[in-house]
Amino acid sequence: MRPSMDEIWRKLRQQGFKLGVCSNLAAPYGLPMLDRLPDNPDAVTFSYLVGHAKPEPAIYAKVMDSLGLPAERILFVGDSVSADFDGPSMAGMASMLVNEFVTKATASPVT
Numbered sequence: 001m002r003p004s005m006d007e008i009w010r011k012l013r014q015q016g017f018k019l020g021v022c023s024n025l026a027a028p029y030g031l032p033m034l035d036r037l038p039d040n041p042d043a044v045t046f047s048y049l050v051g052h053a054k055p056e057p058a059i060y061a062k063v064m065d066s067l068g069l070p071a072e073r074i075l076f077v078g079d080s081v082s083a084d085f086d087g088p089s090m091a092g093m094a095s096m097l098v099n100e101f102v103t104k105a106t107a108s109p110v111t
Contacts, residue, residue: 001036001037002102004102004105004106005102006038007106008101008102008105008106009037009038009039010038011105013038013039013046018042018043018067018068018069019041019042019043020041020042020043020044020045020063020066020067021033021034021037021041021043021044021045021046022045022046022054022059022060022062022063022076022078023045023046023047023054023056024046024047024053024083025047026048027046027048029062030044030046030048030049033055036095038078041107042066042067043063043066044066045059045062045063045066047058047059050062054078054080054083054084054087055082055083055086055087055090056087057087057090057091060076060087060088060090060093061091062093063076063093064091064093070092071091071092071093072093072094073090074088074093074094074095074097075093075094075095075096076088076094076095077092077095077096077097077098077101078097079096079097079098079099082100084097085097
């Protein structure tokens, strides 16, 4: 978690956005990571729970199903080009690397 993510998470919540977590973390790290979030995400897609790992197309389908949103309504943010940018893009989602997202979110209001 980047230091500014708590603030960004809260701003997104205040604006009514659904928030989800999709990760290839190993099982022992899943719950501790969720405990660090400001509140419970609307969807959690851990590779060890769903049997698919990023950048497999099936994991992005699980993200869409768990959020109840079509691909074109999801912005996927992460730190890996192949898993968090290319993979979601191939699934039809907008995607952005986390450094760019944090820069934009902290420079102006999140909309």
